[in-house]
Amino acid sequence: MKLLSFMHRPVPPVEPDVLAALLPKVRRWVHRILGPNSALDDVAQDALIEIAKALPAFRGDSAVDTFAYRITIRVATKALRRRRDEIPLELVPPQADHIDPESQLAHRELMRALYRALDELPTRLRLTFVLCELEGMTPTEASVVLNEGAATVRSRLRRARESVTEKLRADHRLAWLEGVRS
Amino acid sequence: MNALDRAIAAAPAEAPPRHDPARAPRVVVVSLDAAAAPAPRRWRWPAIVATPLLAAAAVLVVWLAGSGARSVERAAVAVVPTALSLPTGDWIATTPGAQLDLSDASTANRQIRLTSGTALFDVRPLAAGEQFVVKTPDLEARVVGTVFTVEVGPGSTSVRVYEGRVRARRGGVEHDLAIGEMLGPNGIRSTLTNDPLGDLAVGRARARLATAPAKPEQPPRSTMPWPTPATTQAPVLEPASPAPIPDPSIREPATSTQTTSTATSTPARASVATRGRAKPSSSSSTATEPTRAHAMALLAARKFVEARDLAVQNSWHVIEGDADRGLGDHVAAVRAYAAAADSPHADDVCIGALLAAQLSADRLGDLEKALSFAERAASSTCATRERALGLTIAVANRAGARDTATTAARQYLAEFPTGSYAAAARATLTTTRHP
Numbered sequence: 001m002k003l004l005s006f007m008h009r010p011v012p013p014v015e016p017d018v019l020a021a022l023l024p025k026v027r028r029w030v031h032r033i034l035g036p037n038s039a040l041d042d043v044a045q046d047a048l049i050e051i052a053k054a055l056p057a058f059r060g061d062s063a064v065d066t067f068a069y070r071i072t073i074r075v076a077t078k079a080l081r082r083r084r085d086e087i088p089l090e091l092v093p094p095q096a097d098h099i100d101p102e103s104q105l106a107h108r109e110l111m112r113a114l115y116r117a118l119d120e121l122p123t124r125l126r127l128t129f130v131l132c133e134l135e136g137m138t139p140t141e142a143s144v145v146l147n148e149g150a151a152t153v154r155s156r157l158r159r160a161r162e163s164v165t166e167k168l169r170a171d172h173r174l175a176w177l178e179g180v181r182s
Numbered sequence: 183m184n185a186l187d188r189a190i191a192a193a194p195a196e197a198p199p200r201h202d203p204a205r206a207p208r209v210v211v212v213s214l215d216a217a218a219a220p221a222p223r224r225w226r227w228p229a230i231v232a233t234p235l236l237a238a239a240a241v242l243v244v245w246l247a248g249s250g251a252r253s254v255e256r257a258a259v260a261v262v263p264t265a266l267s268l269p270t271g272d273w274i275a276t277t278p279g280a281q282l283d284l285s286d287a288s289t290a291n292r293q294i295r296l297t298s299g300t301a302l303f304d305v306r307p308l309a310a311g312e313q314f315v316v317k318t319p320d321l322e323a324r325v326v327g328t329v330f331t332v333e334v335g336p337g338s339t340s341v342r343v344y345e346g347r348v349r350a351r352r353g354g355v356e357h358d359l360a361i362g363e364m365l366g367p368n369g370i371r372s373t374l375t376n377d378p379l380g381d382l383a384v385g386r387a388r389a390r391l392a393t394a395p396a397k398p399e400q401p402p403r404s405t406m407p408w409p410t411p412a413t414t415q416a417p418v419l420e421p422a423s424p425a426p427i428p429d430p431s432i433r434e435p436a437t438s439t440q441t442t443s444t445a446t447s448t449p450a451r452a453s454v455a456t457r458g459r460a461k462p463s464s465s466s467s468t469a470t471e472p473t474r475a476h477a478m479a480l481l482a483a484r485k486f487v488e489a490r491d492l493a494v495q496n497s498w499h500v501i502e503g504d505a506d507r508g509l510g511d512h513v514a515a516v517r518a519y520a521a522a523a524d525s526p527h528a529d530d531v532c533i534g535a536l537l538a539a540q541l542s543a544d545r546l547g548d549l550e551k552a553l554s555f556a557e558r559a560a561s562s563t564c565a566t567r568e569r570a571l572g573l574t575i576a577v578a579n580r581a582g583a584r585d586t587a588t589t590a591a592r593q594y595l596a597e598f599p600t601g602s603y604a605a606a607a608r609a610t611l612t613t614t615r616h617p
Contacts, residue, residue, distance in 0.1 A: 134190070134193045134194055
């Protein structure tokens with residue numbers, strides 16, 4: 001009987017405040033993983049739904065942010081796989097208004113080149129690069145989110161950096177812009 | 183600055199497109215509604231097929247367990263232990279196929295006969311006059327509130343201790359087993375290995391520590407990630423207010439007689455009793471002579487001053503350290519444990535060094551001294567070697583002594599690749615390679 005009552009215990013409700021607090025973070029994480037993309041809000045919504053489903057089973061083994069980040073990564077990775085065949089890379093202009101047009105153009109081109117380079121990376125390398133270089137996590141922190149060993153993360157980060165460097169160096173539009181600016 | 187560095191520097195500054203704050207509540211509500219909606223039913227046909235298969239498998243497991251088939255016992259052991267709670271508050275788990283006979287389940291006298299398989303016993307702390315006895319074909323165990331497993335193998339029995347301290351006798355040779363030690367079927371002492379109920383036993387021991395009632399006079403429990411040796415737990419296991427302490431040598435004559443007759447009739451037989459219990463007929467102590475058991479009984483009654491005086495008079499340094507600990511004098515406790523580590527008794531050397539190391543690191547913050555003691559406790563002749571190496575790794579890491587930590591981690595992994603601190607040892611080596 002105890003087992004039955006345990007199995008049928010009521011699932012604790014998810015507090016809307018928790019999801020509301022996570023929403024900006026989820027959008028930022030999705031934005032970092034996918035890059036500038038019109039599907040940002042759709043993917044963020046999907047991630048939030050998955051988080052709402054999973055939260056009642058959250059046992060407190062990690063921080064809520066880490067827990068939510070893992071789910072967001074899973075959802076964003078699926079979106080990445082879908083998008084590679086469907087949606088061309090789209091660049092959203094940066095928000096800052098105080099930057100001069102030339103710098104804005106350079107920034108947009110740099111971001112475009114960066115995310116185009118990331119688009120060509122295997123998913124795991126891309127996630128490692130995003131977490132460590134764009135989100136500023138240490139390899140150890142990223143290894144917790146990715147559920148990988150720290151050494152593996154370090155190795156992937158090195159390979160990702162080498163690959164992105166090569167691709168940025170080979171990006172002729174970026175090179176042309178650099179030439180114009182200099 | 184190359185393009186990669188510039189991109190990395192610029193990317194975090196680029197925030198995602200602005201999100202209308204008015205839309206946020208709607209997004210949350212939609213997410214909650216979608217999460218609450220029932221999931222579409224998938225895999226219906228596989229489930230229909232799998233259910234009877236699982237039921238058949240369950241029936242097969244029960245049948246095999248009942249038949250006591252040794253060949254399948256090992257395979258099923260770690261998966262489906264069977265648990266039994268006695269009305270007396272004791273808890274027993276067995277491997278499938280274990281043959282267990284509850285000879286007497288009265289509160290005063292619980293007697294269990296284990297003829298095959300492995301059983302884990304989590305015994306409620308006994309009140310005065312109570313006893314808990316486990317008998318196997320070649321061993322008899324008498325306990326006072328402890329967690330241990332007994333495995334009846336072909337021809338011999340193994341004992342593994344997860345909480346408390348146990349005195350085992352096999353073929354006339356006595357072994358004091360502390361937490362984390364086992365007496366193998368060949369009579370060799372070692373650290374715990376290959377226990378089919380090991381995870382369960384560790385969980386029970388930890389749960390017991392966690393739920394033990396707080397007692398201000400009790401020696402403070404270690405915050406280290408390894409189990410505190412049993413000497414400091416003894417007070418927890420005894421009743422809160424015991425009657426005036428009788429001399430343990432005449433405390434339980436019935437059991438002593440049983441053990442003696444067992445030992446004399448079959449030399450290969452072994453007996454297990456908690457450390458400090460009076461030796462049966464082989465003991466040279468008399469009713470008027472103070473014994474270690476008497477001092478430990480004083481500790482159990484939390485009469486730390488009397489226990490300490492008795493220990494000092496007789497140079498029982500480990501007990502003296504325990505009493506000092508109970509009195510909250512950690513400096514004196516470390517001194518007493520250090521004296522034990524310098525004594526001529528091999529058991530005292532190892533346990534004294536380990537306790538001194540643990541207390542130095544945990545309570546005094548003297549990491550250098552802790553490392554020195556841990557090194558002695560890690561001697562190859564010590565049964566405390568595994569725990570001492572684990573302690574060395576932790577303390578050396580904390581002290582920033584990378585070389586020491588690396589050396590200890592390598593030694594640990596070479597000797598105890600599946601030990602409790604293997605993960606910490608590997609992490610130490612990984613960190614050293616990639617600082």
